[in-house]
Amino acid sequence: MAKRFTETTIWDDDWFYELSPEYKLFWFYIKDNCDHAGVWKPKTRAFKAATDVEIDLNKALEYYNLNKSRIRVLKNGYWFIEDFFSFQYSNKFKQLNMNNRVHKSILDIYVIMGIPISSVRGLETIKVEKGDIVDAYSFEKGLGSI
Numbered sequence: 001m002a003k004r005f006t007e008t009t010i011w012d013d014d015w016f017y018e019l020s021p022e023y024k025l026f027w028f029y030i031k032d033n034c035d036h037a038g039v040w041k042p043k044t045r046a047f048k049a050a051t052d053v054e055i056d057l058n059k060a061l062e063y064y065n066l067n068k069s070r071i072r073v074l075k076n077g078y079w080f081i082e083d084f085f086s087f088q089y090s091n092k093f094k095q096l097n098m099n100n101r102v103h104k105s106i107l108d109i110y111v112i113m114g115i116p117i118s119s120v121r122g123l124e125t126i127k128v129e130k131g132d133i134v135d136a137y138s139f140e141k142g143l144g145s146i
Helices: 009-012 020-031 044-049 057-064 084-088 101-113 135-143
Strands: 071-073 079-081 095-097 125-126 134-136
Touching: 020 044, 020 057, 020 079, 057 071, 095 101, 125 135, 134 135
Parallel strands: 095 125
Antiparallel strands: 071 079, 125 134
């Protein structure tokens, strides 16, 4: 079972405050049901079964991305929570550490899902296995040769 950090001040954010109860609940559902990289396959069937609430995915995107991009729709239709990495794995270095199995698997998911490493909010550097630190953009350019 995955565990997630929760931002308790979300209840003070205007974008969240203005959501209907159904879309507030759906936000937590997405966050709690995405994978450990912040990627979620859009489906409302399980949500409806668990909550008896109908959600329109297009409206959810419209509400969640009002005034700020919070959900990125990937080419394969999956959703990526923009601030997931920076919030769940934040460290003072803003980096993925390839010596950390969880971080390595997150990178693998980003590559498979076509999420450019340099586009992940809060991710600035990659610590490679040898201990060298590379900026995300340079690392990304070198992925083709790995």
